[in-house]
Amino acid sequence: MxxxxxxxxxxxxxxxxxxxxxxxxxxxxxxxxxxxxxxxxxxxxxxxxxxxxxxxxxxxxxxxxxxxxxxxxxxQPDERSFYLFKVLQAHILPLTNVAFNKSGSSFITGSYDRTCKIWDTVSGEELHTLEGHRNVVYAIAFNNPYGDKIATGSFDKTCKLWSAETGKCFYTFRGHTAEIVCVTFNPQSTLVATGSMDTTAKLWDVESGNEVSTLALSKILQAYFQKHLIMNKFGHSAEIISLSFNTVGNRLVTGSFDHTLTLWDVPSGRRIHTMIGHRGEISSVHFNWDCSLIVSASMDKSCKVWDAESGQCLATLIGHDDEVLDVCFNYTGQLIATASADGTSRIFNAETFQCVCKLEGHEGEISKVCFNPQGTRALTASADRTARVWSVNSGSCLQVLEGHTDEIFSCAFNYEGDTIITGSKDNTCRIWR
Structure with a gap:
């Protein structure tokens, strides 16, 4: 070498x-x-x-x-305040998601109007409209760190792969029998993973457009869950609503309405672990950066931290008074942020599992939370029509981002942490600098 x-x-x-x-x-x-x-x-x-x-x-x-x-x-000191740079009349119907490419030079928005749009972050100009889906574009993703491809998952049961540079559709992935609600690329950008309300996840080859594997529980295991574990407002169900690759790309974790997480071996499509313990639907799952931990958020008002190797539950993060709708690690994997329907967010230490601070101030449920790249700030999006920037150390609200006229569903920092995008039910996206 x-x-x-x-x-x-x-x-x-x-x-x-x-x-x-x-x-x-x-x-x-x-x-x-x-x-x-x-x-x-x-x-x-x-x-x-x-x-x-x-x-x-x-x-x-x-x-x-x-x-x-x-x-x-x-x-470097982190004393930035954000101002409203531009309001984008992005779509003719409410937005579902927003996401930056790795460099932050462009971002994408998905919408109920059946399209995904690509935007230039510096100018706020629309670069491309990705048209072709026949129902809501619910899940969107860049193939970061490359940023030259986009995947869109739709309620029309298909996922499409697009060129981020030209807006051309490379492939339409067909095979799911129900709505696709989550989509992600592996770190190598060779695979797209889709999760569906049909209870399966699928892996697709980026180069050929072919299906690589279907990740589904065996009929025996499904029967066991239905008999012993699962009964919710949807009846016996196992819809997959969240998925995440580890940073190596050899493992995928899926979170389901059946209250469980499943860890999959990507090369073989084999189930490694089923993680049981939550008493409500899973809303979000994520690996930490070094692939050692998985965190899950649930409608049972808690989050759980799992050992990614053994599948054992290491800790239950409690304190919320209502459903936990989102959870994430910071980049280094030392902190965990939660977002809840109780209108609060919490920051936990990922090593001691203790609550570091409680973020209070929103007047409606918080549907999304994320860290800035430096790990010093948290960003929350709420049904109260505002987004807020918080100090991770003190829990104090540093800034309220106001102006949207309806619920904010999605928000994101760019890679440098100096730009924010927010997407709302009011059909607009806002750029903050």
Missing amino acids: RLKRLHIRYYPPGIILDYEKGGQERSRCIDLLHLTPDTDVNEVLLEIRRIEPLITDSRTDQVKVLIKRLQDKLS
């Missing part, structure tokens, strides 16, 4: 190594998730040298410079 280049990754902190092996160029990353401005650089350097043979004596000084650059970035 021969090291060719070193790159820096700011969020989460890490150093990317480009190297040559067997005549092929490859890359891997050294994660520095616990790096702080006060971390001893020499100690970090020694640990990197111990675990990474590509970092030789001749590269030591270069790595040291990169670590210091990361520390400088982490030490």
Whole structure:
């Protein structure tokens, strides 16, 4: 192996190594998730040298410079206030979702008007309208970090793969027998995963457009759930409403109305674990960055943290008085944010599982929560027509983003954390800087 280049990754902190092996160029990353401005650089350097043979004596000084650059970035004060840059009359019907590409140079909006639109973040101009679905475009995703493809999942039971540059539709993925409500790319951008109300998830090949596998519980397991575990307002059900790849791309977790999570082996399509413990429908599931933990949010008013290797529940995060509608890790995986129908959000320490702070101030349910890339701020979207920016350390509300005339369903930070987009039932999207 021969090291060719070193790159820096700011969020989460890490150093990317480009190297040559067997005549092929490859890359891997050294994660520095616990790096702080006060971390001893020499100690970090020694640990990197111990675990990474590509970092030789001749590269030591270069790595040291990169670590210091990361520390400088982490030490920058975060005192930004956001102002309304532009109101986009985005769609003729309410929005369902918004999402940035990796660089934040463009973003997408999905809508009940059956379209997805691509927007230029700097100018606010519409770049393309993705038309072809015959029902609500409910789920949307960029193939980050590449950002050259978009997947849209629809209530018309199909998923479409598009060029982010031209707006051309590459493929229409057909096979689900009910609405598609969640969609995501694997980190390598070779697969699209879709989750459906038909109780299955499917994996699709980005290059060929073919179905790779259907992830479904066996009839025996379904029967067991129906007999012993599951009874909700929809009857016996196992609709998949949330899914997430780990950062390696070899595992996929799905969350279902049947109160359970299932962990799948991506290459084989085999079920690894079914995680049982929630007493209500699952609303959101996510891996942390280093693939060690999974967090789930549920209508049973709680979140649970699971060991991604064993499938065991490590902790139950309680305190909300109503359904938990969203949950996420920050980039480094050290914090967890929850959003609830009780109008509050909470920040938990992902190592001790203790509540760090409670975010209070919204006058309606919170449907979406996310961290900025630095992990210092949380952003919430609420039915009270506002979004709020919060301090993760103190729990204080730093800013109220007002102006929407109906519920805000979706919100997101860009990669640098200096731009926010909000999507609303009022048919508009707003850019905040």
